[in-house]
Amino acid sequence: MTGMGMEERILIVEDDIETAAAVRAVVEGMGCSVDHCTTLEEGVAAAIATPYKVIVLDRMLPGGDGVEAMARIRAGGSTALILILSALGRAANRVEGLEKGADDYLPKPFEPDELRARVRALLRRGTMQVLDNDLLAFGDLEIRLKARTVHVRRAHVAVSPKEFELLTFFARNAGQIVTRMQLLENVWNLHFDPGTNVVDVHVGRLRRKLEEAGSQAIQTARGEGYVFAPLPGVAG
Amino acid sequence: MALAVTVLSLGAMGLQYRLVEARLMQAQKALLAADLDGFRALYDQRRIIAVRQAIEFRLTASGSDEVLVLLDRQGGVLAGPEKGWPVAVAERGESFGAEPAEVIPESGTRWLAVSWEMPGGFSLLVARSLRPVDDTLAAMRRGMLGLLAAMLVAGGLVGWLAARSVMGRIGRVNDLADRVAEGALDARLPGARSDDEFGLLETHVHGMLDRIENLNRATHRLSDTIAHELRTPLNRMLQKLQRIDGQEEVAEELKAEMRQAIRMFDSLLDISRAEADQGTGGGLVPVDLSAVLAEVWELYDPLAEDRGLVTGATIAPGLQVLGDRNLIAQLVANLMDNAIKYCAAGDRLTLALTPDGDRHLMRVADTGPGLPADMRGEAFERFVRAERDRGVKGHGLGLALVRAIAARHGARLTIPEGAGGFTLEIHWPRLQQSD
Numbered sequence: 001m002t003g004m005g006m007e008e009r010i011l012i013v014e015d016d017i018e019t020a021a022a023v024r025a026v027v028e029g030m031g032c033s034v035d036h037c038t039t040l041e042e043g044v045a046a047a048i049a050t051p052y053k054v055i056v057l058d059r060m061l062p063g064g065d066g067v068e069a070m071a072r073i074r075a076g077g078s079t080a081l082i083l084i085l086s087a088l089g090r091a092a093n094r095v096e097g098l099e100k101g102a103d104d105y106l107p108k109p110f111e112p113d114e115l116r117a118r119v120r121a122l123l124r125r126g127t128m129q130v131l132d133n134d135l136l137a138f139g140d141l142e143i144r145l146k147a148r149t150v151h152v153r154r155a156h157v158a159v160s161p162k163e164f165e166l167l168t169f170f171a172r173n174a175g176q177i178v179t180r181m182q183l184l185e186n187v188w189n190l191h192f193d194p195g196t197n198v199v200d201v202h203v204g205r206l207r208r209k210l211e212e213a214g215s216q217a218i219q220t221a222r223g224e225g226y227v228f229a230p231l232p233g234v235a236g
Numbered sequence: 237m238a239l240a241v242t243v244l245s246l247g248a249m250g251l252q253y254r255l256v257e258a259r260l261m262q263a264q265k266a267l268l269a270a271d272l273d274g275f276r277a278l279y280d281q282r283r284i285i286a287v288r289q290a291i292e293f294r295l296t297a298s299g300s301d302e303v304l305v306l307l308d309r310q311g312g313v314l315a316g317p318e319k320g321w322p323v324a325v326a327e328r329g330e331s332f333g334a335e336p337a338e339v340i341p342e343s344g345t346r347w348l349a350v351s352w353e354m355p356g357g358f359s360l361l362v363a364r365s366l367r368p369v370d371d372t373l374a375a376m377r378r379g380m381l382g383l384l385a386a387m388l389v390a391g392g393l394v395g396w397l398a399a400r401s402v403m404g405r406i407g408r409v410n411d412l413a414d415r416v417a418e419g420a421l422d423a424r425l426p427g428a429r430s431d432d433e434f435g436l437l438e439t440h441v442h443g444m445l446d447r448i449e450n451l452n453r454a455t456h457r458l459s460d461t462i463a464h465e466l467r468t469p470l471n472r473m474l475q476k477l478q479r480i481d482g483q484e485e486v487a488e489e490l491k492a493e494m495r496q497a498i499r500m501f502d503s504l505l506d507i508s509r510a511e512a513d514q515g516t517g518g519g520l521v522p523v524d525l526s527a528v529l530a531e532v533w534e535l536y537d538p539l540a541e542d543r544g545l546v547t548g549a550t551i552a553p554g555l556q557v558l559g560d561r562n563l564i565a566q567l568v569a570n571l572m573d574n575a576i577k578y579c580a581a582g583d584r585l586t587l588a589l590t591p592d593g594d595r596h597l598m599r600v601a602d603t604g605p606g607l608p609a610d611m612r613g614e615a616f617e618r619f620v621r622a623e624r625d626r627g628v629k630g631h632g633l634g635l636a637l638v639r640a641i642a643a644r645h646g647a648r649l650t651i652p653e654g655a656g657g658f659t660l661e662i663h664w665p666r667l668q669q670s671d
Contacts (some may be wrong), residue, residue: 092563110474112478178415202535
């Protein structure tokens with residue numbers, strides 16, 4: 001594999017035609033090639049036969065529950081990252097799915113932007129290098145993971161422990177849109193929709209601290225979430 | 237039961253005892269009357285001399301179960317034992333006649349005595365010992381006591397054996413009820429049903445439990461089905477919204493409305509699921525309550541500060557409960573969200589967690605408008621909202637979910653009276669270290 005122009009293969013296991021079409025539209029828009037199965041058995045067979053990067057798996061399928069099939073997919077040797085996309089969307093369902101080995105869990109109904117952000121995060125996770133040193137550097141913004149410190153233009157920026165976790169999550173997804181829901185799940189480990197803009201307040205505070213130090217790293221992606229784009233020209 | 241039988245037997249024996257006693261006394265009295273009549277007859281024939289001779293003859297012949305005394309005008313003993321007239325009857329005088337016979341105590345035994353004031357100032361006393369009667373009655377009493385003791389022991393033994401068997405079988409059903417109450421809805425009694433009322437009771441209890449279990453399962457299945465059947469069309473709507481061009485604002489509003497609707501029915505499902513799982517330990521694991529509270533507080537605190545609230549949290553560290561972290565977080569988030577929604581700038585919002593005996597006391601208090609007085613009782617019901625709050629966004633499920641989650645954890649929920657604003661206390665059961 002050359003890495004350039006690489007086409008990721010994604011498997012969709014979904015019995016609802018409309019939903020499958022919506023998922024297909026999202027991932028094809030990201031330049032991935034798509035296979036689609038409508039039953040659990042077909043899906044498991046395909047997942048084992050082909051090295052997919054990401055599997056978008058429904059739960060209530062003809063043939064059974066996608067969450068229960070994950071073990072069979074893994075046992076068959078698949079290293080694909082699994083995103084459960086299900087109408088069983090309550091917090092308890094989500095926690096159950098993640099505990100049983102799903103890499104992400106998105107409840108239906110979903111917004112295409114949310115799905116795009118999730119799939120992109122999974123694709124990225126699959127290729128991300130493990131860094132030897134503990135330094136994440138983006139131009140004049142530096143994050144030291146072990147010391148848990150943030151510097152902008154060599155000046156120390158005091159952040160709370162939560163703000164530090166928030167910033168490292170942004171940094172690991174640099175250049176990508178990150179949704180509020182993703183932040184709540186990954187930074188706060190909460191799997192319900194609080195219905196208020198609690199996350200915005202935290203992002204706002206972190207953003208102000210960085211801006212006061214001279215970094216415009218965090219930007220709002222209108223209607224969708226935030227983008228961490230510390231280097232000029234990377235934003236998008 | 238054994239006691240009742242014993243009491244009845246005791247009554248019967250007592251009655252018999254009285255009858256025997258009366259009959260024996262009657263016999264003694266008859267003997268005495270016959271004696272006296274004999275002496276009267278002697279006196280009528282041959283006066284004092286004959287009486288005196290008869291007494292002396294009788295005293296030498298009979299044993300010690302008879303006392304006969306004859307006194308002269310001056311009280312000297314003409315015939316009879318050395319002791320003479322018994323002290324106890326000395327003052328009887330003329331009124332002491334043949335009838336009625338008197339019972340007098342003398343030298344350790346009871347005597348039945350009659351006297352006769354004879355013409356010419358002579359006095360005659362005839363007394364028969366009641367010792368044979370007393371001995372018979374005493375023997376009877378001993379027999380009865382023995383019988384009574386035997387009955388008590390036998391009754392107690394039989395009762396204990398019967399009770400042990402009955403209690404054992406009731407205990408089985410009680411143990412089953414306890415296991416079910418702790419959440420093991422699939423618990424059943426092993427072995428075959430016996431062919432009596434206990435077997436019938438067990439069969440009925442099993443039938444009841446089967447029904448409860450089926451209903452519980454149906455509730456779970458229903459909520460999953462509702463989730464699926466309702467979310468799928470909503471999902472299609474949402475996908476189609478994406479294709480609308482040129483009306484972004486309306487599309488965004490519609491999306492927000494749909495999110496709100498989904499939140500509402502998620503809450504409903506969460507409530508009914510938590511209520512269905514209430515009391516079952518299933519799915520609950522040790523959770524650091526202090527840590528969850530601190531996390532959720534930390535999440536909401538900046539928002540409250542931005543709204544101008546004065547906030548403060550005192551959370552004792554390391555308090556553990558058996559729980560579901562996500563549900564507990566949802567509960568606290570709901571309370572925080574409510575407080576922030578209803579309080580105005582300048583109000584106070586506090587969260588406290590303290591150990592309190594075998595419970596952990598969590599207290600959320602604000603100085604906002606509080607609950608209207610007429611809503612106190614029903615504030616935790618689904619879709620109940622105060623008239624004055626119609627303008628505030630929400631669907632009236634927040635507190636219902638709080639109550640359901642608290643009940644799921646076996647936590648007690650109280651609203652202390654008094655201080656203005658809204659105060660809610662939740663008494664979480666402490667995690668037992670042995671669990």
